[in-house]
Amino acid sequence: MAAFLAELEFALKPIKIGVLGLGTVGSGTVNVLKRNAAEIARRAGREIIITRASAKDLTKQRLCDTQGIVLTTDPLDVINDPEIDIVLELIGGAGVVKDMVLTAIANGKHVVTANKSLIALHGNEIFAKASEKGVIVAFEAAVAGGIPIIKAIREGLSGNQIQWLAGIINGTGNFILTEMRDKGRNFDDVLAEAQALGYAEADPTFDVEGIDAAHKLTILASIAFGIPLQFDKVYTEGITQITRTDVEYAEQLGYRIKHLGIARQTSEGIELRVHPTLIPERRLIANVNGVMNAVLVKGDAVGATLYYGAGAGAEPTASAVVADVIDIVRALTSDPENRVPHLAFQADSLADIPLLSSDRFNTAYYLRLNAEDKPGVLADVTRIMAAHNISIEAIIQKEPSKGETAVPIIMLTQITLEQEMNAAIADIEALQTVTGKINRIRMETLG
Ligand code: NDP
Ligand code: HSE
Secondary structure (H helix, E strand, C coil), X not given: CHHHHHHHHHHHCCEEEEEECCCHHHHHHHHHHHHCHHHHHHHXXXXXXXXXXXXXXXXXXXXXXXXXXXXXXXXHHHHCCCCCCEEEECCCCCCHHHXXXXXXXXXXXXXXXXXXHHHHHHHHHXXXXXXHHCCCEECHHHCCCCCCHHHHHHHHCCCCCEEEEEEECCHHHHHHHHHHHHHCCCHHHHHHHHHHCCCCCCCCHHHHCCHHHHXXXXXXXXXXXXXXXXXXXXXXXXXXXXXXXXXXXXXXXXXXXXXXXEEEECCCCEEEEEEEEEEECCCHHHHCCCCEEEEEEEECCCEEEEEEEECCCHHHHHHHHHHHHHHHXXXXXXXXXXXXXXXXXXXXXXXXXXXXXHHHCEEEEXXXXXXXXXXXXXXXXXXXXXXXXXXXXXXXECCCCCCCCEEEEEEEECCEEHHHHHHHHHHHHCCCCEEEEEEXXXXXXCC
């Protein structure tokens, strides 16, 4: 009886949380954990309290109520506190933070992180250490902000063979593209607003050059296909080369340009690519605007499924962080061997499927080129395309702009091998009658 009571008392002991980072996501998380404490305790079966938090500058005004939390500038004060059960890593970056997370694991703490660069670059090592110590590392907030996409793929779709997934997985980039298209605003102004709203990464080139989306795609692909995390294999293009002209031509042809992360299993291996993409405007995902994210996942049993929600911001991201905390609290009573695996598949069953180099990708293309307005030019271009086995879906020759002699030619192709397209583009650019570089954007029907 005494043992039973002691066990009961242990079972009811509050879970203590230490938070590293009190910026956008850290503050949002503190607010959600405090505001919803009663509801969360009912769901988790235990009270959850934040006892310590670290930030770089303690004189800074915080967007959360830190009453009752011991603040420090040294993350080790949190990580080494023997009372703390779960460490929330909400600082960001893949440098010093990696050591913080490994130390927390070595100290037997469970870790929740929103840090996609950390997981994409060092997740294999971190998960191995976590498994050795029998602790959980949870990272729902690392992909698509508040959308529970990791849980959906890892648990909800675990009976499926995932065939492909495609998503708008960077909120800042989608916010910029939407504002530019709908309001004609300029790139730098919208990026500054995304930074002020707390959406952008500490280094915003990660958002606009596609690196952040590539981190997220690395994670999604591992969970979808059961492969180790391999960030260096992702083909990555950002949104900085998208022009107003291409947005308008795409719309005239019935398409929207979105920045997508695409992971697709083919008979040869897996394509992992992040780039601007033309999508038919009738697709739901083509109409996902602002900071919203959406991920389409195609499973062999379920068919296509779509997940939509806020991709960045304080409380949407906190929603995912807190859900991970609750999952850990619930799992604390279960056998460590039987917890949901970090990358969805058992660590010793990850597959060695080749990740394809970009010249092996299969996709359709939008091409825009400038050519002299004289007979035979179009015939030369179509001859080159035919020589590379590329079928043209649509072609438009525009009127030359005032005072210009060159005319824009816009082409949509059918699906072709990227290697053939690269060769065709090189041959067309070499024509005397073609001026400048061809603007190429990949195109997906996502059917
Ligand atoms: P912020 O820059 O807003 O916050 C970072 C926090 O970490 C700040 O409180 C900062 O302290 C603190 N910090 C920085 N360096 C150190 C250090 N060496 N030691 C201790 N504390 C430190 O970042 P976000 O909240 O935007 O992002 C945090 C993580 O969440 C990142 O991994 C990001 O990619 C991810 N994420 C962000 C989303 C968003 O919408 N912002 C959405 C999803 C994920 P101080 O405040 O004193 O400067
Ligand atoms: N900078 C990221 C974005 C934050 O804009 O999507 C969410 O991961």
